[in-house]
Amino acid sequence: MSFVFSEVPHTSIVRWQKVKDFLQSVDLEMSEDVEIFVVAKEDDRIVACGGLSGKVLKNIALDESLRGEGLALSLMSELLKVAFREGRHELFLFTKPDYQEVFESCGFKYIEQAHHQVILMENSYNIDLYKKRLRKYKHTGDVVGSIVMNCNPFTLGHRFLVEQACERSHWVHLFVVKEDASFFTFKDRYRLICEGLVDLENLTIHEGSDYIISKATFPTYFIKDKRQIDSLYTELDLNIFRNHLAPQLGITHRFVGEEPLCAVTNEYNQQMKKLLARPSEAPPIEVVELGRIEYGGEPISASRVRKLMQHNRLEEILPLVPPTTYALIATMMSKEEAK
Amino acid sequence: MSKKLETAHAGTLESSDAFVRVIPVDAKGIEIELESSVEEIYGDAIRARVLETATAMSVEGVKIIVQDKGALDYVIKARVQTAILRALGEAEPDWSVL
Amino acid sequence: MKPKLRRSMLFVPGSNTGMVCNAFIYKPDTVMFDLEDSVALSEKDSARMMVFHALQHFTYKDIETAVRVNPLDTPFGLLDLEAVIRAGVDIVRLPKTDTVEDVLDMEREIERIEIKIGSPKKTMLLAAIESALGVVNAVDIARSSTRMMGIALGAEDFVRDLHTQRTKEGHELMAARNQILLAARAAKIGAFDSIFSDVKDKEGFMHEVDLIKGLGFDGKSLINPNQIPWLHSAFAPSQKNINWAIEVLEAAKDAKERGLGVISLDGKMVDAPVILRAEWIMDLARASGVLGEEQ
Numbered sequence: 223m224s225f226v227f228s229e230v231p232h233t234s235i236v237r238w239q240k241v242k243d244f245l246q247s248v249d250l251e252m253s254e255d256v257e258i259f260v261v262a263k264e265d266d267r268i269v270a271c272g273g274l275s276g277k278v279l280k281n282i283a284l285d286e287s288l289r290g291e292g293l294a295l296s297l298m299s300e301l302l303k304v305a306f307r308e309g310r311h312e313l314f315l316f317t318k319p320d321y322q323e324v325f326e327s328c329g330f331k332y333i334e335q336a337h338h339q340v341i342l343m344e345n346s347y348n349i350d351l352y353k354k355r356l357r358k359y360k361h362t363g364d365v366v367g368s369i370v371m372n373c374n375p376f377t378l379g380h381r382f383l384v385e386q387a388c389e390r391s392h393w394v395h396l397f398v399v400k401e402d403a404s405f406f407t408f409k410d411r412y413r414l415i416c417e418g419l420v421d422l423e424n425l426t427i428h429e430g431s432d433y434i435i436s437k438a439t440f441p442t443y444f445i446k447d448k449r450q451i452d453s454l455y456t457e458l459d460l461n462i463f464r465n466h467l468a469p470q471l472g473i474t475h476r477f478v479g480e481e482p483l484c485a486v487t488n489e490y491n492q493q494m495k496k497l498l499a500r501p502s503e504a505p506p507i508e509v510v511e512l513g514r515i516e517y518g519g520e521p522i523s524a525s526r527v528r529k530l531m532q533h534n535r536l537e538e539i540l541p542l543v544p545p546t547t548y549a550l551i552a553t554m555m556s557k558e559e560a561k
Numbered sequence: 562m563s564k565k566l567e568t569a570h571a572g573t574l575e576s577s578d579a580f581v582r583v584i585p586v587d588a589k590g591i592e593i594e595l596e597s598s599v600e601e602i603y604g605d606a607i608r609a610r611v612l613e614t615a616t617a618m619s620v621e622g623v624k625i626i627v628q629d630k631g632a633l634d635y636v637i638k639a640r641v642q643t644a645i646l647r648a649l650g651e652a653e654p655d656w657s658v659l
Numbered sequence: 660m661k662p663k664l665r666r667s668m669l670f671v672p673g674s675n676t677g678m679v680c681n682a683f684i685y686k687p688d689t690v691m692f693d694l695e696d697s698v699a700l701s702e703k704d705s706a707r708m709m710v711f712h713a714l715q716h717f718t719y720k721d722i723e724t725a726v727r728v729n730p731l732d733t734p735f736g737l738l739d740l741e742a743v744i745r746a747g748v749d750i751v752r753l754p755k756t757d758t759v760e761d762v763l764d765m766e767r768e769i770e771r772i773e774i775k776i777g778s779p780k781k782t783m784l785l786a787a788i789e790s791a792l793g794v795v796n797a798v799d800i801a802r803s804s805t806r807m808m809g810i811a812l813g814a815e816d817f818v819r820d821l822h823t824q825r826t827k828e829g830h831e832l833m834a835a836r837n838q839i840l841l842a843a844r845a846a847k848i849g850a851f852d853s854i855f856s857d858v859k860d861k862e863g864f865m866h867e868v869d870l871i872k873g874l875g876f877d878g879k880s881l882i883n884p885n886q887i888p889w890l891h892s893a894f895a896p897s898q899k900n901i902n903w904a905i906e907v908l909e910a911a912k913d914a915k916e917r918g919l920g921v922i923s924l925d926g927k928m929v930d931a932p933v934i935l936r937a938e939w940i941m942d943l944a945r946a947s948g949v950l951g952e953e954q
Contacts, residue, residue, distance in 0.1 A: 292576070295630070299573035299580065303701070306570050311584070328574050329596065329628045347594075571705050578676040633680050635712035643705040652704070653738060656745050659711070 225262040225269065225293060227300045232257055244268040245283055251443040253280040258308075260301045262293060269293070272301040274308065276401075277432065279315040280441050298328040302345075313345045314432065316441050316458075333433075334465065336458035339445070342435070349466060352431055356470040359426050363392025367475045368468065368507075370397045370434060372524070374404040375551070376414040377543050379479070379522035382515040384419055387477040390510070393424050395471055400430030401438060405528055410550060417546040433467060435459050456490055460497045465504045473507060480511045517541055531555065566623055569647035572640040579632040581640040583648040584624045591615050597629035607637060614641045617658045620649070664688050664939075664946050665809070665849055666878040666894045667887050668725065672697035673706030683718045685884035688946075691725040694739050695754050703735045707742050714746035725750035725785060731764055740765075744772045744782055750808060755816065756786040757793045762803040769806070781806060785851070789813030790820045794835045801846035809849030811880065812839050815856075827863050829870060840875050849877045858883040868893040895947035896940045904937035904944075911937075 230237045241259050242252045256273030259281070263269065270293055272282040279301060284293055305313055317325060319341050322332055330343040367387045373380050387394045398415055402408050408430070416427055440455045442448070467473075476498060481487035491511060498507040514521040522542045530539050536555055540548055570582040586592065593611050595604060611625055614637075625641065632640070646654050669687035671678045673694045682690045692710040694703065714724055726748050728739035743751065753765050762784065769782050784806040788794055794817070801810050814832055818824050823831045836852065843850035852871040855864045868890055871879060879890060896904075907924055911934050914922040922929040944950040 295574040295576070299575060302570070302574075302580075306568070306582075311568050311582075329580065329626075573676070576677060577680050632676070633716075635716050636676055636680065636709065639708040639712045640705070643708045646704065646708075652734075653741070654708075656711075656741060659708075 225264055225296060227260060227262050227296070229304060230259040230261055237261075240268060241271050244271060244285075245281060245443075248283045248285065250281060250283055253441055253443050255438075256280055258304060260297065260304055262297050262300075264288075270297045272297055274301065274305050274310065276439060277310050277312060277314055278439050278441070279305070279313055281443060282315070282317075294324055295328065298325075302328070311346075312348055312432070314439075315343050316340055316444075317343065318444060334458060334462045336454045336461060337450075339450070340454050340458055342458060342462070344432075349433060352433060353466060353470045356428075356467065359395070359428070360471050361393035361424075361426075362472060365391040365475055366471065366473050367391035367394040367477055367510075368397070368471070368473045369394065369477050370399065370463070371415070372399040372404060373406075373411050373415050374524045375406045375411060375527060375543065375547050376418050377522050377524055377527055377547065378517075379514055379542075380415070380524075381418055381544060382522075383477065383479055383512055384422065384425065386512045387475075387510075388422050388424050391424065391475065393426070394422075394477075395426050395428060395473065397428045397434050397467075398430045399434055399436055400432070401436040414544075414547045414550065418544040433462050435462070452486070452490075453493065456493050457497060460494060464498055464502065464507060468507055469504050474505070475508050475510055477510050477512055480513050527551075566620060566645075566648040567650065569644050571643035571647060574628060574630060576630050577632055577636065578630050579637050579640045580628040580630070581637075581644040582626040583620075583641075583644045584626070585622055585648075586624045587622070589622060591621065592624040594624065594626045595629065596627070598631060599629070606634075610634060610637055611641050614638050615645060618642065618645050620645055623648070663723065664878075664942055665723070665851070666943075666946075667890050668811075668851060668878060668880045669884060669887065670697070670727075670854065670880055670882045673710045673726075674698045674702045676709060679709055679713050680718075682884070683722050685887050686722075687881065687884075687887050688878065689723040689725055689750070690719065691727060691750075691752060691880065693727045694735070695727045695729050703729070704738075707735070707739055711742040711746045714743065714748050723749050725752050727752040727754055727787070730754055730761075731768065737768060740768055741772060744769060744778065745776055747778075747780060748782060750783045750785050752785045752787055752811070754787050755789050755793070755813070756800055756810075757790055758796055759799050759803040762786060762800060762807070766804050766806060783808040785849075786810045787813045788835075788839060789816035791817070793817075794838050797838050797842035798845060801842040801848055807846070807848055809851055809877070810839055810843050811851035812836060812853045814853030817853075827866065829867060836871065836874055836876075844875070850875065852876045852879040854880045854882050855886070856882060858885060861889060864889060865893060891947055894943065895949050896944050898949075900940050901944050901950065904940040907933060907937035908941065 230241055232238065241261060245252050253273060253275060255275045257275060259271050259273045261268050261271045269285040269288050273280045315325060315330060319335060319338055322341055325343050330345050333342045333344055333349055335341040369384060369387055371380060384396060398412050400408055412429060419425060437455055442451045445451055445454060478491050481491060495509040498509055527539055527542055531551060536552060539551055566585045568584050572578050572580045574580050591612055593608050595608055597604060597607060607629060611627055615625060642659055665688045667687040668689040668691045669682055671682045671690060671692050673692050694706050694710060698706045710726060713719060726743045728751055729735035731737060751769060753761060756762060784804055785808055786800050788797055788810055797810060801807060812835055814825060817835060818831055821831065840850045855867050857863060864886060872893060881887060907929055910924040910929060911922050
């Protein structure tokens with residue numbers, strides 16, 4: 223059997239729809255963030271496809287009748303070729319545990335799983351390199367804290383949280399979520415965090431990594447029960463943190479902001495407590511919820527700052543953020559006005 | 562003097578073929594990573610062949626990742642050579658060393 | 660010299676590693692590695708390298724090899740030649756041969772490379788005629804080089820050039836087939852027919868083989884190994900032909916042993932071309948498996 227392979231970029235509307243139809247025929251939704259698809263055709267009919275979204279391969283699907291290793295391997299060869307050409311050499315994919323072996327035969331290695339329903343794989347041994355790098359930052363102590371933050375943008379609320387964590391720990395590791403799906407770019411977010419915390423002495427700020435997965439890249443198309451998406455994502459993220467990252471740094475505690483009002487985040491915090499403490503080969507991590515500081519009767523949060531930006535109320539942002547963040551926002555808003 | 566390389570690859574994951582990736586690294590020498598279904602029997606022979614092929618092309622400071630799908634000796638050689646030529650950005654190889 | 664059997668020329672895309680490694684198993688008369696149309700632009704270099712090594716591998720030592728290279732006016736043509744001549748290919752297949760110039764250009768480059776590397780081999784040429792202009796020039800093309808071992812019809816491009824498409828009956832190819840055959844025979848070289856692309860249609864394939872065999876073609880290009888036994892069985896000589904050939908060769912042997920200058924059979928004189936024809940039939944019979952080795 224010979225298959226013809228071709229690329230379908232997001233810009234070709236007619237062919238894009240055909241890919242969508244094919245995915246539907248195998249009971250999958252199309253991931254909205256795919257930039258380019260590779261499709262295999264037999265007699266002008268799509269029989270397999272796979273998409274590239276940033277560093278993540280998504281929507282890899284084969285026609286039921288042709289599910290043999292031959293087509294899967296040819297498809298993956300083409301998809302990898304396209305990804306490499308686009309300069310994406312370190313690739314990830316999320317899949318069902320059933321397909322672990324198929325992707326292993328394509329050079330992908332298992333990293334972590336969630337609830338026996340989702341696994342994360344990568345095509346390099348970069349997680350080992352990353353772990354090795356992390357070990358250089360290890361500080362021993364009874365309480366080694368950790369915080370994972372997006373800081374979109376960095377506020378006095380964040381600052382308060384980190385201060386509290388530093389007071390209670392020998393050392394604190396702060397991880398900044400890396401991906402660029404936020405309003406503020408990673409570069410800006412990272413810079414504001416560094417500048418806003420420069421006076422804290424028992425703190426390491428980590429540039430984030432591909433191993434702190436962002437919700438934005440977590441695919442949902444193959445998870446049938448949509449109510450499970452959040453918990454599967456959380457579990458995968460926390461399993462990686464606990465089993466791979468935390469042990470390298472001897473982390474004993476994880477600090478989070480208290481969320482009495484937001485049900486989703488509260489749920490997340492409760493799940494985190496449970497998952498990071500349950501029996502495992504890696505040592506347990508205690509989750510500590512810290513109270514939020516308020517200004518004007520309301521907690522200070524990044525979303526509050528973004529809302530004020532939208533309404534052009536620069537003067538009200540001033541008491542919520544450190545001067546460095548304020549300076550950036552002021553510049554951004556004056557540029558916006560100039561337009 | 563070893564030549565400047567970019568990341569490159571050649572081959573496919575199909576049966577009888579090999580998928581070869583060449584990645585520049587901050588180290589001397591040639592590092593080889595092999596995955597093969599016949600690793601136990603032919604692993605050393607394949608590694609030796611990859612090393613010999615890369616050495617003949619005077620490259621250094623590279624990691625060569627080979628996913629072997631039951632490829633014949635000359636297929637491995639061809640894939641490694643193509644990947645290295647691509648990594649070097651050279652269209653016309655020195656046939657006498659191949 | 661008696662001509663080599665070239666009934667089947669199996670096309671093997673240089674980018675299909677499985678086929679490259681295994682084509683010899685099917686025992687076609689000639690393996691034709693393709694670097695041209697079946698290979699995507701992004702894989703021209705990898706296919707060239709693969710074919711370069713395959714040609715030198717022992718599995719292809721006892722089988723005639725040809726390579727369809729890219730035209731010289733592409734960035735790949737010359738690189739292909741450098742690789743395959745060094746690897747010792749038997750035949751270079753020129754794609755899209757329209758004029759004598761196309762042949763001479765290719766011949767010049769081949770000669771240059773052979774001299775450069777000090778090769779004792781004289782690489783043969785096979786011109787693929789794939790356009791109306793090529794068919795019109797077929798007579799000149801066939802006679803343009805001493806390296807030319809045959810001319811072949813490339814029907815897929817040819818019918819496009821004629822503004823038509825291929826049919827089972829093959830009327831659209833009649834003129835081209837006749838012209839190519841006449842040109843080849845006039846130049847005393849081989850004539851080879853185009854591929855038959857529907858690999859599942861055995862009946863249609865056999866119909867076409869009967870037609871081209873009847874016209875006088877030596878053989879045909881094939882794209883699927885399954886077609887090899889079909890083709891070979893169709894090309895097997897009849898028992899009547901075999902019997903005739905045996906008698907001719909016996910008469911020749913007898914005459915030689917008795918020191919006779921003239922060979923005769925059933926009262927008729929047998930000359931050299933007839934003996935060559937008889938030898939060829941016996942070769943064909945042996946290759947077709949209708950004859951034991953001892954005969």
